Amino acid sequence: MPKISEVCRHVRSKNAGPFWITLDLSFPDSESFERYANAAALQPAAIAALYDVDATQVKRFLVHDLSVVKISYPRRSPQGGAMERDMHGGQQYIRLLDVVLE
Amino acid sequence: MTDRLQDTVNVLVPTGALGAGVRESDVVAGLAMGAHAIACDAGSTDSGPAYLATGVAKYSRAAIKTDLAILMRAQARSGLPLLIGTCGTSGCDAALDWTREIALEIAREHDLHPRIALLYSEQPPELIAAKARECRVTPLAPMVHADPELFGQCEHIVALMGPEPYIAALEAGADIVLGGRTTDTAVLAAVPLMRGAGVGPAWHAAKIAECGGLCAANPRDGGVMMRVGADAFEIEPLSANNHCTPRTVSAHMLYENSDPFQLIEPGGILEVTDARYAAVDDRVVRVTGSRFLPRPYTMKLEGASAGAFQTIMLVGIQDRAVLKELDRFLKQMHRHLCQRVNDTMGERIGSFDISLRPYGANAVSGLPLSASSAVPVEIGLLFIATAATQALATQIAKTCNPLFFHMPLNCDTPLPSYAFPFSPAEIERGAVYEFMLNHVVHVDHALELVRTEYVDTAELQDA
Numbered sequence: 001m002p003k004i005s006e007v008c009r010h011v012r013s014k015n016a017g018p019f020w021i022t023l024d025l026s027f028p029d030s031e032s033f034e035r036y037a038n039a040a041a042l043q044p045a046a047i048a049a050l051y052d053v054d055a056t057q058v059k060r061f062l063v064h065d066l067s068v069v070k071i072s073y074p075r076r077s078p079q080g081g082a083m084e085r086d087m088h089g090g091q092q093y094i095r096l097l098d099v100v101l102e
Numbered sequence: 103m104t105d106r107l108q109d110t111v112n113v114l115v116p117t118g119a120l121g122a123g124v125r126e127s128d129v130v131a132g133l134a135m136g137a138h139a140i141a142c143d144a145g146s147t148d149s150g151p152a153y154l155a156t157g158v159a160k161y162s163r164a165a166i167k168t169d170l171a172i173l174m175r176a177q178a179r180s181g182l183p184l185l186i187g188t189c190g191t192s193g194c195d196a197a198l199d200w201t202r203e204i205a206l207e208i209a210r211e212h213d214l215h216p217r218i219a220l221l222y223s224e225q226p227p228e229l230i231a232a233k234a235r236e237c238r239v240t241p242l243a244p245m246v247h248a249d250p251e252l253f254g255q256c257e258h259i260v261a262l263m264g265p266e267p268y269i270a271a272l273e274a275g276a277d278i279v280l281g282g283r284t285t286d287t288a289v290l291a292a293v294p295l296m297r298g299a300g301v302g303p304a305w306h307a308a309k310i311a312e313c314g315g316l317c318a319a320n321p322r323d324g325g326v327m328m329r330v331g332a333d334a335f336e337i338e339p340l341s342a343n344n345h346c347t348p349r350t351v352s353a354h355m356l357y358e359n360s361d362p363f364q365l366i367e368p369g370g371i372l373e374v375t376d377a378r379y380a381a382v383d384d385r386v387v388r389v390t391g392s393r394f395l396p397r398p399y400t401m402k403l404e405g406a407s408a409g410a411f412q413t414i415m416l417v418g419i420q421d422r423a424v425l426k427e428l429d430r431f432l433k434q435m436h437r438h439l440c441q442r443v444n445d446t447m448g449e450r451i452g453s454f455d456i457s458l459r460p461y462g463a464n465a466v467s468g469l470p471l472s473a474s475s476a477v478p479v480e481i482g483l484l485f486i487a488t489a490a491t492q493a494l495a496t497q498i499a500k501t502c503n504p505l506f507f508h509m510p511l512n513c514d515t516p517l518p519s520y521a522f523p524f525s526p527a528e529i530e531r532g533a534v535y536e537f538m539l540n541h542v543v544h545v546d547h548a549l550e551l552v553r554t555e556y557v558d559t560a561e562l563q564d565a
Contacts, residue, residue, distance in 0.1 A: 016360035018147050018537040019244060024356050057244055061362055065379075066353055072360035074244035078537040080150030082410055082488050083457065087150050091466050 013093035118314035120144035121161030145188030157196035193283030219271035256405030264368030266548035306392035418521035
């Protein structure tokens with residue numbers, strides 16, 4: 001069972017406005033996209049557990065033309081507050097890399 | 103090779119943000135390619151709440167002036183309209199006025215005499231609170247309430263404009279429109295919409311072009327041209343060395359959007375689920391199938407407050423024993439620091455926070471260190487004191503200084519001295535700012551909350 005870092009061509013995270021983070025998982029081809037896009041690890045419940053947010057607010061989109069799974073979740077606090085560690089959300093994808101796809 | 107679109111309205115987008123760098127060669131190329139307007143934005147919330155809370159721009163005055171001078175001179179030569187959205191990063195009134203002064207300085211220095219319109223979209227907190235009491239302010243997820251008191255806590259509140267105020271200013275004879283807070287798309291879509299291009303293609307093209315060359319193969323190689331027709335649009339880079347592909351163009355819908363298929367704009371929703379991206383040649387991409395679904399007119403609100411204050415210290419640690427047991431070391435240090443503050447400052451300190459962040463270990467994630475984590479060679483340990491005033495935050499830092507500098511891993515070892523890079527050790531960061539609003543306000547029409555002013559031509563004469 002491979003890790004996301006072993007399957008995906010590119011994984012990134014970024015703010016989508018001050019209140020949301022969005023994750024883009026780019027698969028190398030449509031075969032691997034079809035195989036893994038609906039994996040349990042990429043469902044809202046698993047993402048919510050990984051980022052400690054409410055599963056009902058996690059949004060998930062399949063972009064078939066680009067072989068991309070896009071997942072967005074609400075920030076635990078708005079961007080740039082007193083306890084901010086990642087102003088642009090650009091490093092939030094790192095914790096996805098070792099997640100196992102099956 | 104496919105035939106190019108006919109009867110298009112063409113917008114030259116010279117950069118993703120005014121101040122990030124405009125190349126004169128791009129602008130010359132864009133004018134030669136048949137531009138009908140020059141447009142870009144100059145702001146965003148992307149760099150955090152400080153710019154809106156303070157009204158101070160992210161980019162330097164010199165960077166804005168250099169870029170704006172290139173564009174204003176191109177405007178004067180070509181006679182084409184120049185539109186700049188979200189001036190001064192936040193688009194609040196002070197940021198727009200700052201940009202206005204730069205534009206006037208450029209005009210005087212280059213003997214330019216454009217008619218300049220200014221679009222103000224900052225809102226008084228009382229007005230928005232009143233709208234909230236009338237149930238005309240709606241929270242957006244993940245926010246759930248629109249308590250009228252919320253608005254009074256903001257230093258500045260702005261409402262994001264659509265294209266209508268830009269169109270009105272151009273129809274009134276403006277050569278240059280400097281806008282307050284505006285959606286990135288609206289400032290680029292304004293001229294195509296004004297001249298009757300397809301509504302769906304105009305909004306979609308603007309979304310793709312909003313970051314300039316970011317939708318091209320080499321995202322750092324300058325700006326793009328968008329050509330909007332009745333049922334389709336085309337995107338091509340301004341630089342002859344750059345190119346767009348269906349993939350680079352369609353992938354831009356993923357960037358900084360929580361939803362890649364639908365974007366809510368003032369007055370409607372851009373819907374691109376059925377959009378198709380096709381290569382016209384090896385540089386140009388055509389897009390069809392974009393739709394704009396009209397909705398009752400809303401403007402998104404942004405507001406930021408100033409809250410607590412922070413003072414920071416940074417120390418370098420190479421001590422191998424400490425790095426091997428970093429988690430224990432940091433917990434112990436945090437306990438001692440908080441105890442010391444409580445012992446020396448007592449109740450007058452009020453509520454405070456001390457955050458220790460080991461850069462080189464887990465400072466960015468804040469997640470617990472795992473047993474399998476590699477031992478770093480060194481860390482930069484950042485200390486952040488947060489308190490109600492700057493003086494209190496600095497008092498906390500000064501109180502903690504000796505422990506932060508000399509904390510041993512074990513109490514029976516000689517006191518170490520870690521590596522401070524600065525004297526004085528403490529750095530006052532100033533206020534901490536926070537985004538407070540994630541709401542829309544419902545308006546009767548697009549101009550209801552916008553104030554348009556024109557620069558007096560006398561101000562453009564030589565000083």
